[in-house]
Amino acid sequence: MRMDALLRAGEPMYLVIAGELKGKIIAGEFCPGDTLPSENELRGRFAASRETVRKSLKELENEGYIYSRPGKGYFVCKPEYGRFTLDLREDEDAALRHIAVIVPRAEVAQVLGLDKKKRVIEIVRITHKGGRPSACEMRYLPYSQGQPTIEADIDYAVFPEVAAGKTSAFAFHTEMSISAESAAGKAAQYLECPEGTPLLVLRRYLVSLSGERLGYAVKYILPSSGPLTATTGLLLK
Amino acid sequence: MRMDALLRAGEPMYLVIAGELKGKIIAGEFCPGDTLPSENELRGRFAASRETVRKSLKELENEGYIYSRPGKGYFVCKPEYGRFTLDLREDEDAALRHIAVIVPRAEVAQVLGLDKKKRVIEIVRITHKGGRPSACEMRYLPYSQGQPTIEADIDYAVFPEVAAGKTSAFAFHTEMSISAESAAGKAAQYLECPEGTPLLVLRRYLVSLSGERLGYAVKYILPSSGPLTATTGLLLK
DNA sequence: TAGTGGTCTAGACCACCGT
DNA sequence: CGGTGGTCTAGACCACTAC
Numbered sequence: 383m384r385m386d387a388l389l390r391a392g393e394p395m396y397l398v399i400a401g402e403l404k405g406k407i408i409a410g411e412f413c414p415g416d417t418l419p420s421e422n423e424l425r426g427r428f429a430a431s432r433e434t435v436r437k438s439l440k441e442l443e444n445e446g447y448i449y450s451r452p453g454k455g456y457f458v459c460k461p462e463y464g465r466f467t468l469d470l471r472e473d474e475d476a477a478l479r480h481i482a483v484i485v486p487r488a489e490v491a492q493v494l495g496l497d498k499k500k501r502v503i504e505i506v507r508i509t510h511k512g513g514r515p516s517a518c519e520m521r522y523l524p525y526s527q528g529q530p531t532i533e534a535d536i537d538y539a540v541f542p543e544v545a546a547g548k549t550s551a552f553a554f555h556t557e558m559s560i561s562a563e564s565a566a567g568k569a570a571q572y573l574e575c576p577e578g579t580p581l582l583v584l585r586r587y588l589v590s591l592s593g594e595r596l597g598y599a600v601k602y603i604l605p606s607s608g609p610l611t612a613t614t615g616l617l618l619k
Numbered sequence: 620m621r622m623d624a625l626l627r628a629g630e631p632m633y634l635v636i637a638g639e640l641k642g643k644i645i646a647g648e649f650c651p652g653d654t655l656p657s658e659n660e661l662r663g664r665f666a667a668s669r670e671t672v673r674k675s676l677k678e679l680e681n682e683g684y685i686y687s688r689p690g691k692g693y694f695v696c697k698p699e700y701g702r703f704t705l706d707l708r709e710d711e712d713a714a715l716r717h718i719a720v721i722v723p724r725a726e727v728a729q730v731l732g733l734d735k736k737k738r739v740i741e742i743v744r745i746t747h748k749g750g751r752p753s754a755c756e757m758r759y760l761p762y763s764q765g766q767p768t769i770e771a772d773i774d775y776a777v778f779p780e781v782a783a784g785k786t787s788a789f790a791f792h793t794e795m796s797i798s799a800e801s802a803a804g805k806a807a808q809y810l811e812c813p814e815g816t817p818l819l820v821l822r823r824y825l826v827s828l829s830g831e832r833l834g835y836a837v838k839y840i841l842p843s844s845g846p847l848t849a850t851t852g853l854l855l856k
Numbered sequence: 857t858a859g860t861g862g863t864c865t866a867g868a869c870c871a872c873c874g875t
Numbered sequence: 876c877g878g879t880g881g882t883c884t885a886g887a888c889c890a891c892t893a894c
Contacts, residue, residue, distance in 0.1 A: 394863060408789050408828065420879060431865045433670075436880085444681050447789065452880045453872035463793050464708030468849055471701030552645050552684065556700050559846035562799035562819040580817040582799040585846070591645070609796035609822070612705055631882060657860060668884045673861085689861045690891035 399428050399438035407447055407458055418448060418456040466612035470584075476507035476519065479572065483525050490522050493587070493598045501525045508572055509607070516607035518572035521599040554596065557587045560610075569602040580605060636665050636675035644684055644695055655685060655693040703849035707821075713744035713756065716809065720762050727759050730824070730835045738762045745809055746844070753844035755809035758836040791833065794824045797847075806839040817842060 393401075406412050419427070424435045439456055442448045450456045486494070486502045494502065502522045509517040565579040573581075581602045588597030603610075630638075643649050656664070661672045676693055679685045687693045723731070723739045731739065739759045746754040802816040810818075818839045825834030840847075 396863075410790060422878080431867095433866090434864060437863085439880095440677075450880060451872090453874080453878085455879060461789055461791075462708075463791075464706060466705040466707065466793070466795055468703040468705050468797075469701060470703065471699075552698055553647060554698075554700075556703070556851040558703055558849045560797060560819065560849065561842060561846035562817040562840070563842065564817045578815065580799040580801045582797065582819075583846075603799070605798060605800065609798035609820075612795045612797065614793040633882075659859080668886095670885090671883060674882085676861095687861060688892090690859080690893080692860060 395428070395430050396434050396437040396441065399424065399430065399435060400441040403438065403442060404445075404447060407442075412458045414458050414460040416458045417454075418458065420455055461614070463614055466614060468610060468612040470610075476509045476517070479506040479508045479518070481505050486522060490598060494522065494524060494595055496524060506572070511607055514606070515573045515575075515604070517601060517603040518569060519599055519601040520568075521597065523597045553591055554588055557589055559585045561585075563602075565602070573602060573604055575604060582610065632665070632667050633671050633674040633678065636661065636667065636672060637678040640675065640679060641682075641684060644679075649695045651695050651697040653695045654691075655695065657692055698851070700851055703851060705847060705849040707847075713746045713754070716743040716745045716755070718742050723759060727835060731759065731761060731832055733761060743809070748844055751843070752810045752812075752841070754838060754840040755806060756836055756838040757805075758834065760834045790828055791825050794826055796822045798822075800839075802839070810839060810841055812841060819847065 403412075403418065412418060418439075421432055421435050421439070424430075424438070425432050428435065439448065439450070443450065446459060446462070448456050448458055482504050483501050484504050485498070486496065486500075486504075488498075490502060491498055491500070496502070503525050505521040505523075507519045507521075508515050509519075561583045563581055563583050564577065565573060565575050565581050566577050569581065570577045570579070573579075581604060584599075584601040584603070586597075586599040586601075587595050588599075590596050640649075640655065649655060655676075658669055658672050658676070661667075661675070662669050665672065676685065676687070680687065683696060683699070685693050685695055719741050720738050721741050722735070723733065723737075723741075725735075727739060728735055728737070733739070740762050742758040742760075744756045744758075745752050746756075798820045800818055800820045801814065802810060802812050802818050803814050806818065807814045807816070810816075818841060821836075821838040821840070823834075823836040823838075824832050825836075827833050
């Protein structure tokens, strides 16, 4: 008996099987470390071909619920509650404060691995919330004197988002460090807050495949702009 | 001609194809938004069956490089540079400071959705670095008076890690908020730092499938313990 | 209509694991 | 050895897209 009844809903067989198994995992019928029914067992139970069953299992594997061991079987994963996903894509509301080609201060030169004479492009953006500054960000990129005009660099300099569109994609990745610091200097100035105010500080590094740092960005966030939020990756659906 | 030469290395055909395509994407031969060769085209080029080609493509899709549109083809993704992965699994070095069943203060009761009389288990852990406190964490769980002994609850209370092993896995997920705050009260006391020191604050919530908050943890981190780090998910391999 | 991806099948051979 | 998963094939039918 093919389970065509379930297919009438338009849901492909392999998703039906995957959903069935996922349900049992979430309900606790299968616990972390447990062995799942073998492909053969499932093949019989759902009257599906082996490849279809394997497709279901592959789906669950991709979603992080199970893993397989050749010669042994499929097992339920231990959830990774220590892995969080942080989404920083909402930052499009930042207003440009200024752009300049400058001689970088020591910190920036060091981060980008430049000698002191080399100049960089500095881009400062400020985010407002309720009429008051809530965050500011300084981005730095090596200034290649010569061919590229500042304008081209600026386009590129929206940091990786644009760069990705015009050069080889996936040739970079981004690293970030998160810390808390007291407001001081430029940051306090841009944010119009007293020195000593605790700030959330995000430092991002644009890193090439070969490990070079091609860009550096520091963002200072006032407590008033609310916390960052992150979630454990699983269970979106 | 089957590309058996490439298979001799022990690498399955579908990974060879996937690697080939991935290389071209990373090298910039295929840019974000570009269409990839069709399944049929690849089928011919690699002398493989359609399912094998599809397996390659599925692999790249899982890794986040491409996506497909029925009737149109496969396309190169725009890298998601705004999505970061945060790894918090190194926190096993924290020493237990104390455990107690207490009447929660207002903040905790509100977070957990408890009325004032309900008691909670409080677990305080302190992390040391170079002989000095570098972080402290307070965890709170509703105290179910009755059957469960404190000991059982404590076992459960290592928060989700242990809970996952004994109840239904994947029945919870964790949410987190990250902020910067000035040291004050208990936190300053546990960390032996002056009030006003900027602290990185992580608040984690154990959330059930139905949206209930089953646990709450606040961790205060001194600047001295170094920043949190996160990376853009791709390109691990 | 032709081309594309999405699903599914029934078989095949292999490497791995346990007894 | 028998059972398990891993790879691969050659076909089939479908839905979607574009012309």
